Structure formats: structure tokens, C-alpha cells
Amino acid sequence: MGGLRPWARYGLLIVAHLLALGLGAAVLQALEGPPARQLQAQLRAELATFQAEYGACLPTGALEELLGTALAAQAHGISSLGNVSKAGNWDLPSALLFTASILTTTGYGHMAPLSAGGKAFCVVYAALGLPASLALVATLRHCLLPLLSCPVAWVAVRWQLTPARAALLQALGLGLLVAGIFVLLPALLLWGLQGDDSLLEAIYFCFGSLSTIGLGDLLPGRGRDLNPVLYHLGQIALLGYLLLGLLAVLLAVETFSELPQVRALVKFFGSSGPLTAEDQGGILGQDELALSTLPPSTAAPEQAPAC
Amino acid sequence: MERGLRGANAELGDEDDRGRAYLGQELPGPIPSNQSQARGIIHAYQTGDIALGNTTSMGRWEIVGSFFFSVSTITTIGYGNLSPHTMAARLFCIFFALVGIPLNLVVLNHLGHLMQQGVHGCARRLGGAWQDPAKARWLTGSGALLSGLLLFLLLPPLLFSHMEGWSYMEGFYFAFITLSTVGFGDYVIGMDPSRQYPLWYKNTVSLWILFGMAWLALIIKLILSLMETRGRSYSCYRHSSKGDFQPRSWRQGPEGEAERHSPRPGCYPEGPGGARPPSEPSAQDILDLSGVDSGTRGCAEHRAVSG
Numbered sequence: 001m002g003g004l005r006p007w008a009r010y011g012l013l014i015v016a017h018l019l020a021l022g023l024g025a026a027v028l029q030a031l032e033g034p035p036a037r038q039l040q041a042q043l044r045a046e047l048a049t050f051q052a053e054y055g056a057c058l059p060t061g062a063l064e065e066l067l068g069t070a071l072a073a074q075a076h077g078i079s080s081l082g083n084v085s086k087a088g089n090w091d092l093p094s095a096l097l098f099t100a101s102i103l104t105t106t107g108y109g110h111m112a113p114l115s116a117g118g119k120a121f122c123v124v125y126a127a128l129g130l131p132a133s134l135a136l137v138a139t140l141r142h143c144l145l146p147l148l149s150c151p152v153a154w155v156a157v158r159w160q161l162t163p164a165r166a167a168l169l170q171a172l173g174l175g176l177l178v179a180g181i182f183v184l185l186p187a188l189l190l191w192g193l194q195g196d197d198s199l200l201e202a203i204y205f206c207f208g209s210l211s212t213i214g215l216g217d218l219l220p221g222r223g224r225d226l227n228p229v230l231y232h233l234g235q236i237a238l239l240g241y242l243l244l245g246l247l248a249v250l251l252a253v254e255t256f257s258e259l260p261q262v263r264a265l266v267k268f269f270g271s272s273g274p275l276t277a278e279d280q281g282g283i284l285g286q287d288e289l290a291l292s293t294l295p296p297s298t299a300a301p302e303q304a305p306a307c
Numbered sequence: 308m309e310r311g312l313r314g315a316n317a318e319l320g321d322e323d324d325r326g327r328a329y330l331g332q333e334l335p336g337p338i339p340s341n342q343s344q345a346r347g348i349i350h351a352y353q354t355g356d357i358a359l360g361n362t363t364s365m366g367r368w369e370i371v372g373s374f375f376f377s378v379s380t381i382t383t384i385g386y387g388n389l390s391p392h393t394m395a396a397r398l399f400c401i402f403f404a405l406v407g408i409p410l411n412l413v414v415l416n417h418l419g420h421l422m423q424q425g426v427h428g429c430a431r432r433l434g435g436a437w438q439d440p441a442k443a444r445w446l447t448g449s450g451a452l453l454s455g456l457l458l459f460l461l462l463p464p465l466l467f468s469h470m471e472g473w474s475y476m477e478g479f480y481f482a483f484i485t486l487s488t489v490g491f492g493d494y495v496i497g498m499d500p501s502r503q504y505p506l507w508y509k510n511t512v513s514l515w516i517l518f519g520m521a522w523l524a525l526i527i528k529l530i531l532s533l534m535e536t537r538g539r540s541y542s543c544y545r546h547s548s549k550g551d552f553q554p555r556s557w558r559q560g561p562e563g564e565a566e567r568h569s570p571r572p573g574c575y576p577e578g579p580g581g582a583r584p585p586s587e588p589s590a591q592d593i594l595d596l597s598g599v600d601s602g603t604r605g606c607a608e609h610r611a612v613s614g
Contacts, residue, residue, distance in 0.1 A: 028400075031396040
């Protein structure tokens with residue numbers, strides 16, 4: 001494996017990437033396809049009975065149009081049925097949560113700007129806010145990482161560990177700590193508070209939020225008739241959780257990425273080759289520029305049969 | 308259903324009271340039973356299964372939709388137009404993301420690195436021809452920035468407005484929200500059942516996401532490293548003179564070695580041109596920050612190695 005050219009290794013990584021995507025797609029299709037089709041059939045049956053009962057009173061297509069309108073509004077977070085708090089959608093805690101979801105790039109999508117001005121503001125806000133928050137996180141990291149390595153250094157001295165072992169210990173410890181405090185604990189809390197959802201759903205939600213994927217399908221408290229004060233408190237809590245949790249995850253990932261094993265793995269697959277001096281780098285750069293057209297050509301044939 | 312989307316936006320705006328009244332007026336017959344049936348349909352829609360009318364392949368858990376979901380998961384965009392409901396699929400998602408997100412980060416990291424090397428190669432050749440390396444570097448840098456802006460943010464909305472029927476501003480909004488991985492999900496490509504999408508369209512969009520994210524992360528990385536270089540280049544000098552090295556060679560950043568030697572001039576105070584080549588580009592802020600931060604230690608480490 002080590003005898004492969006760097007671009008071949010990178011090409012291998014690209015292929016692995018695409019295979020992972022394909023595997024994910026296949027598994028999800030297998031797991032989600034049948035229940036979705038079942039639900040769809042069920043809904044069509046329900047629609048048919050509705051039409052049969054009241055179809056005479058309704059003009060053709062009126063129901064579909066109405067439901068389409070309601071669903072479209074739902075997609076933007078405006079609930080058209082049931083009891084909704086009169087405070088509206090864009091009160092202060094909700095708006096705060098929305099801006100936090102932009103800055104952390106989570107982007108739940110349960111609320112999205114409708115007006116052109118709102119969309120334009122979102123773009124500008126993200127363009128300015130993302131680098132600013134990254135800079136803030138970098139500064140916080142400068143301060144916090146030395147603090148975190150203190151207890152590990154103490155333990156390393158006590159137990160006579162080598163620096164490599166100490167690094168591994170620190171990474172594992174931090175990873176477990178972050179997983180415990182920021183994924184398990186909030187999930188247990190959510191599970192206890194919500195009651196009817198399973199623990200796995202709560203863990204799935206916490207994981208989705210902290211990894212900034214943010215699917216937004218399981219936001220706690222949505223669609224339930226909650227006391228508005230509690231609901232807003234919950235939103236503020238979620239806001240704090242997002243910000244703190246993401247910071248913790250970034251710290252943990254930073255610690256992991258500095259492990260020699262991880263670095264070796266990344267370097268093996270991603271590095272452009274052996275150590276180069278400034279001028280030699282120029283020649284190598286040209287090689288890689290020419291060869292960088294290789295990965296996309298491996299990408300296209302992979303995707304063609306998928307569609 | 309999706310046809311009525313934009314019209315529905317215009318109608319409903321953000322007044323949920325009006326939406327409620329609209330629903331109440333339209334449905335004849337016993338309102339409670341109508342509402343409960345409509346509520347059931349809306350709940351089913353909420354849980355992710357579009358049952359009314361036709362859906363495109365992107366909106367179903369078939370191979371294309373699942374593939375797109377996998378892409379949106381491991382890039383952490385997380386649109387949410389499709390989201391898994393079965394426990395098995397959610398569990399699989401968690402592990403898939405745990406493996407896929409780092410894999411994606413490494414791939415994009417190296418892609419950005421290749422782009423950067425290409426830019427540097429151009430700068431070197433131009434600098435050799437003009438006998439003015441600093442100016443050449445500045446020119447190629449801003450040229451890369453502008454061409455990337457054009458290619459990834461300004462031109463794709465034209466394609467989207469042609470294919471999806473969005474306005475240019477909506478297409479730009481979608482492009483920006485996607486590339487920054489926020490991914491609200493209020494705009495998603497390929498979801499309109501009344502339109503025909505050619506085969507190359509979805510593949511092109513996937514490639515655009517890949518390269519665009521690498522470019523955007525590169526830009527953010529460059530900005531951050533520019534900010535850090537000003538402050539650090541002097542403190543680095545101080546470090547080396549104080550002889551303040553900890554035996555923390557294992558804390559050097561990933562893929563550090565190749566560029567660590569070349570910015571030997573970077574350890575000395577740089578002029579306002581910021582001629583020090585930026586640290587390793589990364590796909591996301593995670594590796595992004597580690598590359599930036601390791602510059603400090605790398606500098607000290609380099610002095611330890613050479614001194």
C-alpha cells in the first residue's frame with residue numbers, strides 16, 4: 001500500500017468516499033423505503049375515503065390545493081392546525097434559536113425566512129458571522145486546550161506514561177467526556193421530559209444537532225401544546241446546548257486530530273507526498289494540478305448508474 | 308403539490324391566523340372530523356412522507372433520494388427534506404455520520420490543498436515571469452478568490468433558476484446556504500414533480516457541492532490564517548528566542564511537515580503583504596482550526612528541530 005503513488009492513494013480515498021455514499025444510500029433505501037411506501041398507501045386510502053365521503057361537496061382539486069397550501073406553510077414552520085401559541089413564530093427565543101442555527105451551520109429548517117429581505121439578511125449574516133464565530137472558537141480553543149491538558153499531564157507524570165500514551169489518554173478521555181456530558185446526558189434529560197419518545201430518538205437528535213447536520217425533524221416541543229413559557233425556556237436551553245456542545249465537540253475533535261495515529265492516517269491518504277522544499281513544491285504542484293482531474297472522472301461513472 | 312409552493316408563500320406570508328381561517332372556510336361538513344383527517348395527513352407529511360400528488364425521485368427513499376440524503380448527511384448540510392423514521396435507519400445514520408463525516412473532511416481537505424497548490428503554482432510561474440513574487444501571489448490569490456466566487460456562487464444560480472424555476476436571488480440563497488452547510492431545506496433541488504431533470508443535472512450539483520465546499524473552506528481558512536499571521540509572526544520570533552519549547556512534538560498539526568519547512572521565512576516578522584503561505588486548508592472549521600493553531604507550535608517545533 002505504501003508503494004502507491006500519492007495520487008493513487010487519494011484516488012483510493014475518493015473511491016472509498018463514493019462507496020461509503022453508495023452503501024449509505026443502499027442501506028437507507030432498504031430500511032426506509034418499505035415503511036414509506038406503506039405509509040403512502042395508507043394515506044392514499046385515507047384520501048380516497050375522504051373524497052368518497054365528502055367529494056360531492058368539494059370541487060375537484062380543491063382539497064389537494066388546500067392541503068398543498070397548508071403543507072407548504074408547514075414547510076416554513078407555520079402550523080395551520082391545532083392550538084398554536086399566539087406569540088407567533090418569530091418571537092425572540094425562536095429568532096435567537098434560528099440565528100444560532102445559522103451561526104453553528106446546523107440549520108434545522110423548522111423556520112426559514114420567507115421574505116426576500118430576510119433571505120438576503122441571512123446570507124449576509126452567515127457570510128460575516130461564520131468567520132467571526134470561527135475566529136471566536138479558535139481563540140477559545142487557544143485558552144481552553146492548555147487547561148485540558150493539565151490534568152492529563154499530571155496523570156502522565158503520576159503513571160509514568162509516554163507522551164504518546166498521554167495523548168491517547170487525553171483524546172479518549174475528552175471524547176468520552178464530551179459524549180457523556182453533551183450527548184448522553186441531554187438525551188436522557190430529553191427522554192425524561194418528553195416521555196413518549198424513545199431514548200434513541202433523543203440521542204439521534206442530540207447527535208444530529210452537535211454534528212451540525214441538523215435535520216430538524218425531531219425538535220423537542222414542536223407540535224405539542226406546551227406552556228409558552230416552558231417552550232421558550234426550552235428553546236433558550238437548546239440554544240445554550242448548541243453553542244456549548246459544539247464548542248466541546250470541536251475541542252474533542254481537535255484533540256483527536258492531533259493524535260499521531262490519526263495524523264499518520266490522514267497523511268497517508270491525503271498528503272501530497274514527502275517533505276518538499278519551496279522550489280520542489282512547484283514541480284509537484286504542477287503534477288498534482290494535472291492529476292487533480294483524476295478524482296472527478298472516477299466520480300461521474302459512479303453516479304451515472306445511480307440515477 | 309410543489310407547484311403551489313411559491314404561490315402559497317405569497318398567499319400566506321407569515322400570518323398563521325390567516326392560514327387557520329383559510330382552512331376552516333374551505334372545508335365543508337363537520338369541521339372536527341375534517342380537521343382531524345387533514346391533521347393526520349399533515350402529520351404524515353411532517354414525518355417526511357409526501358403522499359399527495361407525485362413526488363420526484365429526490366423526495367422518495369429510492370436510490371437517488373437516498374444517495375442525496377447520504378451526501379447531505381456526511382457533508383453535514385442536512386436539508387431535512389427526507390429524514391429517517393425507523394429506529395434502525397436512525398441508528399445507522401448515527402454510525403454512518405460518525406464514519407462518513409471525518410472521511411468527507413479528509414477528502415475535502417486534500418481537495419482544498421490541491422486547489423491551493425494550483426494557485427501557488429500559478430503564482431510562482433507568474434512571479435518568475437514578472438520578477439515580482441509578492442505581487443504575483445497577491446494577484447493569483449485574488450484571482451482564485453474571484454474565479455471561485457464566480458464559479459461556485461454567482462454562476463450556479465443561473466443554472467438553478469433555469470432548471471428549478473427559482474429567481475436568481477433564490478438560487479443564490481440556495482447556493483450560499485448549501486455551501487456553508489447550513490442547509491435549511493426550504494429550497495432543495497430536484498423536488499418539483501412537474502419538471503423534468505436531466506441526468507447530468509444532479510451529478511453536476513453533487514460535484515458543485517464537493518468543489519464549492521472545498522473552495523469556501525479554503526477561503527475561510529485563508530482569512531483566518533491571515534488574521535493569525537499578523538499576530539503570530541512576531542510572537543513566534545519571541546518564542547524561539549526564549550527557548551520555550553515543550554516536548555510536545557506529537558502535538559503538531561496534521562499534514563504539517565510539508566509546509567512546515569517552507570515557511571521558514573514565516574517565523575520572521577512578515578511585511579504587510581502577508582507573504583507567508585497559509586497553513587493547510589481544510590474542508591470544515593474543525594480541521595481548519597487545528598491547522599491554524601498548529602502553526603504556533605509548528606513554528607516552535609521547527610526551531611527546536613533546526614536549533
